[in-house]
Amino acid sequence: xxxxxxxxxxxxxxxxxxxxxxxxxxxxxxxxxxxxxxxxxxxxxxxxxxxxxxxxxxxxxxxxxxxxxxxxxxxxxxxxxxxxxxxxxxxxxxxxxxxxxxxxxxxxxxxxxxxxxxxxxxxxxxxxxxxxxxxxxxxxxxxxxxxxxxxxxxxxxxxxxxxxxxxxxxxxxxxxxxxxxxxxxxxxxxxxxxxxxxxxxxxxxxxxxxxxxxxxxxxxxxxxxxxxxxxxxxxxxxxxxxxxxxxxxxxxxxxxxxxxxxxxxxxxxxxxxxxxxxxxxxxxxxxxxxxx
Numbered sequence: 001x002x003x004x005x006x007x008x009x010x011x012x013x014x015x016x017x018x019x020x021x022x023x024x025x026x027x028x029x030x031x032x033x034x035x036x037x038x039x040x041x042x043x044x045x046x047x048x049x050x051x052x053x054x055x056x057x058x059x060x061x062x063x064x065x066x067x068x069x070x071x072x073x074x075x076x077x078x079x080x081x082x083x084x085x086x087x088x089x090x091x092x093x094x095x096x097x098x099x100x101x102x103x104x105x106x107x108x109x110x111x112x113x114x115x116x117x118x119x120x121x122x123x124x125x126x127x128x129x130x131x132x133x134x135x136x137x138x139x140x141x142x143x144x145x146x147x148x149x150x151x152x153x154x155x156x157x158x159x160x161x162x163x164x165x166x167x168x169x170x171x172x173x174x175x176x177x178x179x180x181x182x183x184x185x186x187x188x189x190x191x192x193x194x195x196x197x198x199x200x201x202x203x204x205x206x207x208x209x210x211x212x213x214x215x216x217x218x219x220x221x222x223x224x225x226x227x228x229x230x231x232x233x234x235x236x237x238x239x240x241x242x243x244x245x246x247x248x249x250x251x252x253x254x255x256x257x258x259x260x261x262x263x264x265x266x267x268x269x270x271x272x273x274x275x276x277x278x279x280x281x282x283x284x285x286x287x288x289x290x291x292x
Contacts, residue, residue, distance in 0.1 A: 022285040029281020032274035039271055043089035052083025055238045063252070066259055073259040075248065084245060085263050091241040093271070095155050095225050100218030102160030107167025108210050112202055114168070115175025116194065126172065129165050137162040138227055145233035152235060155228075159221050167213040174206040181205075208286030215279035219272045226268050242268050 024030055058078030066073045072081035114125035140162045144150070150158055178184065184201050192200075203210075228234045229243030240248075242264040249260025 019285050023281050026281040026284055028277045029284075032277030032281070035270055035274035036278065039089060039267070039274075040093065043086050043093055046086040047083065050083055050086070052080040054079055054084055054087050054240075063257055065257075072263055073257070075260055076252065081259055081263065084240060085242075085267065088240045088242050088245050088264065089267060091152060091235055091239060092222055092225060092243070092268070095152060095159065095241070096218050096222035096271075098156045099159035099163065099221040099225075100214055102156060103163035103217045103221070104167050104210060104214040105164075106160060107164035107169075107213070108171045108203070108206075110164065111168035111171030111173075112175050112198055112206070115172040116179050116198055116202060118176075118179075122172075126169075129168055132162075132165045138224060141224060141228055142231065142233060145228050149233070149236060152239070155225060155235065159224055163217055163221060163224070167210070167217060170209050170213050171206055174209045175202050178202050178205050208282075212279050212283045212286065215275050215282060219275035219279070222268065222272055222275070 058074075061070075061074050061078040063076060064070055064074040070080050070082065072085065075081055075084065110125065110129070114122045114129075117125075141158060144158050145155075148154065179197075179202065181201070184197050187197050187201065188194075225234060225241060226243030226246070229241050230247045232244075232247060234244050235241055245264035246261055246268075249257070249264070253261045
């Protein structure tokens with residue numbers, strides 16, 4: 001192995017350790033990561049420990065307050081609210097994570113292609129982005145949901161297709177800087193293709209921007225699905241998500257049944273804030289400017 005190769009592999013092997021250390025110094029980001037992990041365990045492993053029937057109604061157990069039998073009470077059709085919070089969280093987290101990743105992938109490919117191509121290609125592609133940003137994503141999502149009543153997979157696709165615009169602008173700005181670096185120009189001068197330049201140099205060196213953008217996209221997707229479900233256009237019964245639970249419990253809150261609205265509301269706030277904190281921590285960890 002050459003000295004250059006050994007140095008490159010040594011750098012790759014050492015890089016994750018200081019990255020983790022820089023992330024760990026941000027206590028808010030670490031707390032956010034802990035919150036996300038706890039909610040994932042709660043939503044996906046919790047039903048194995050606290051099995052409930054979230055399909056059939058039980059009119060003898062309607063609107064019961066929190067007790068030893070039902071820790072978070074029951075709703076208007078007798079569903080255990082703690083179990084419903086778990087199942088609703090599965091939909092919210094699954095849709096949010098998948099839609100955030102899909103939006104980031106689409107935005108990354110679009111932004112990298114526009115920034116690397118430059119010229120009129122970049123101008124046309126970014127005008128498409130500008131036109132899309134001018135239309136509120138929530139408006140598009142509401143229209144599509146009202147027309148098609150999408151399921152979980154449909155919501156993931158729709159959310160991904162309306163949320164990729166901001167990541168594309170971030171990746172495009174990073175690409176404009178990276179494409180003029182010496183290693184990219186050297187590759188092109190030695191006969192390397194455009195695709196190779198993007199795969200080998202542009203995207204790997206823009207990974208910090210991509211990862212940070214993905215965390216914020218997940219938070220935005222969770223909020224968007226909560227908005228849509230709150231308006232009654234999300235996943236259809238018997239499935240639910242945290243936004244749908246808020247919508248179902250809103251009128252009951254005026255009757256003093258706080259357990260129908262406070263838990264899902266807190267869950268949305270905590271998870272969205274946690275992903276934003278993780279994004280801030282990752283941005284600071286990847287940012288090496290100004291460090292010795």
